Amino acid sequence: IGRARFPNTKSLDTFDFSFQPSINRQEVLEFQNLAFMEKSENLIFIGNPGVDKTHLAISIGIEACKQGCRVLFINCHELLIRLRAAYEKGLLDRSLSRYSRYDLLIIDEIGYLPIGHQEANLLFQLVNARYEKHSTIITSNSDLSAWVDIFQNPTVTAAILDRLVHHVHVVKITGKSYRLRGLK
Incomplete structure (x- = not known):
């Protein structure tokens, strides 16, 4: 768990499903059994800031660590x-290999920050290296249809999405921000 570099410790036991009724609780709880990983499927959590997409991703990641x-x-x-630095140092293949082995x-x-053409190409190479070999969880504040604006390149966006969504579970969270729930 320490080597996974989680920013904090979360579990699905502490996730407030009642505050996010748009989520299919049973579907999310089943991700803990890691069957999606056995099939090299991906998970994408989409929603506005503060709906706890990262909480869900961390919780599933910690469970995966616990299962070895x-x-x-x-x-x-x-x-x-990191990918750009590896590219500039001539170490991209090594870096892609490392990230693709997880x-x-x-x-x-x-989607929180714009992604330049070069970075979009690098991300495509990583997604392609992991495709149908290992699972990836992504959190995003943008619908998949808006990713062309994030990546600023329709061709690369289509290639990334093609590989990510071929075997995917998309969880769209339409609730309110946990951080703002005390405000009126």
């Missing part, structure tokens, strides 16, 4: 910085 899986949690922006890669916060 190699997991890495990384913010999308940090991942892209049983579960959790990429948090796609």
